[in-house]
Amino acid sequence: MKSHCFFYKKKNYSIVSNGVVTKKSYSNIALIKYWGKRKNKIQIPMNSSISYSLEEVYTVTKLIYSLRERKKKRSIKIFFSGKEKTNFLPKIFEFFHRISFYCSYLRYFNFVIKTDNTFPHSSGIASSASSMSALALCIMEIEKKLDSSLKEAFFLKKASFLARLGSGSACRSIYPGLVVWGKHKSIKGSNNLYSIPYPYKIHPIFKKIWDTILVIDEEPKKILSSKGHQLMNHHPYAKERLKFANRNMDQLISILKIGDFPKFGELIEHESLNLHAMIMTSNPYFLWMRPNTLHVLHKVWDFRKQSKKNIYFTLDAGANVHLLYPIQEKKVIIRWIYSELIYYCKKIIESFCQ
Ligand code: PMV
Numbered sequence: 001m002k003s004h005c006f007f008y009k010k011k012n013y014s015i016v017s018n019g020v021v022t023k024k025s026y027s028n029i030a031l032i033k034y035w036g037k038r039k040n041k042i043q044i045p046m047n048s049s050i051s052y053s054l055e056e057v058y059t060v061t062k063l064i065y066s067l068r069e070r071k072k073k074r075s076i077k078i079f080f081s082g083k084e085k086t087n088f089l090p091k092i093f094e095f096f097h098r099i100s101f102y103c104s105y106l107r108y109f110n111f112v113i114k115t116d117n118t119f120p121h122s123s124g125i126a127s128s129a130s131s132m133s134a135l136a137l138c139i140m141e142i143e144k145k146l147d148s149s150l151k152e153a154f155f156l157k158k159a160s161f162l163a164r165l166g167s168g169s170a171c172r173s174i175y176p177g178l179v180v181w182g183k184h185k186s187i188k189g190s191n192n193l194y195s196i197p198y199p200y201k202i203h204p205i206f207k208k209i210w211d212t213i214l215v216i217d218e219e220p221k222k223i224l225s226s227k228g229h230q231l232m233n234h235h236p237y238a239k240e241r242l243k244f245a246n247r248n249m250d251q252l253i254s255i256l257k258i259g260d261f262p263k264f265g266e267l268i269e270h271e272s273l274n275l276h277a278m279i280m281t282s283n284p285y286f287l288w289m290r291p292n293t294l295h296v297l298h299k300v301w302d303f304r305k306q307s308k309k310n311i312y313f314t315l316d317a318g319a320n321v322h323l324l325y326p327i328q329e330k331k332v333i334i335r336w337i338y339s340e341l342i343y344y345c346k347k348i349i350e351s352f353c354q
Pocket of ligand 1: 029030032033034035049126128167168169170225226229275316317
């Protein structure tokens with residue numbers, strides 16, 4: 001049996017009725033970034049990645065399902081913050097198409113999806129991770145109603161598997177805390193199909209991390225991550241990037257164990273600049289950073305040198321900056337952020353890395 005078939009169930013469901021399910025799911029910030037997909041595979045990452053889920057940055061999705069008349073086309077409607085969004089439909093139909101083999105019961109229903117984020121829409125914060133994972137959790141909630149024998153561990157595993165088919169990084173949003181996706185030789189249980197909670201020892205300092213997200217550009221990205229992943233297939237430095245990401249994961253495992261925050265910080269800064277270097281050197285090339293991104297990075301380096309505080313940045317696929325630091329140092333750091341960095345940002349979002 002192929003490993004993905006583990007999630008397939010050949011079943012005829014006898015009690016099928018209308019209903020509503022509601023689920024919440026977090027956004028996440030990757031410490032080691034997923035960048036590039038394996039050729040001719042659906043959403044299989046080139047490298048393993050690890051992220052923190054962000055407690056205050058989440059999506060709540062309500063999925064209303066009603067019995068569909070046989071032979072009639074499936075109808076799906078989607079509402080975001082109360083407004084119907086027909087432009088989201090192609091992605092949603094593609095998602096339902098990809099998962100139909102694993103969730104045969106979906107064929108019985110029409111759907112209305114109502115979704116809301118805690119973070120502002122136009123913040124440049126990727127909402128695909130939290131929204132696709134919330135939708136995947138809703139679908140699993142329907143599966144649970146149809147199959148009462150379904151176990152919690154399977155529920156989460158399959159939710160992560162389904163979320164991955166919607167948006168790669170979404171599969172990490174299923175669990176709180178540090179979450180790994182993608183096979184890595186040093187991480188037991190890690191695999192390409194779904195994420196797992198980080199399985200090794202974590203020093204207490206890494207259990208209380210704060211993330212201040214500086215929203216520098218609210219515009220939607222001009223180059224989407226899906227395009228960026230594709231560009232890795234012919235990237236001249238792709239092989240080196242893979243080695244670098246794999247090595248970083250090995251280093252991170254020991255850093256997380258011993259609790260060396262400066263080493264952790266250097267690693268995540270280096271890793272995020274490496275991701276940006278990939279996009280700058282792909283063909284076509286692109287630059288996600290804005291002038292204010294650079295101002296912030298230099299300010300952080302200067303402040304760190306002079307204050308000796310443990311504040312480090314990571315960047316996702318855009319101009320925004322995530323500042324990570326231990327909660328014990330929050331008081332001083334937050335005061336500095338709001339007095340020195342506010343001018344460079346459109347918005348600031350705060351979250352505990354749970
Ligand atoms: O899940 P996607 O296809 O939006 O890709 C996410 C890519 C990064 O955010 C840059 C890295 C990551 O691992 O989250």
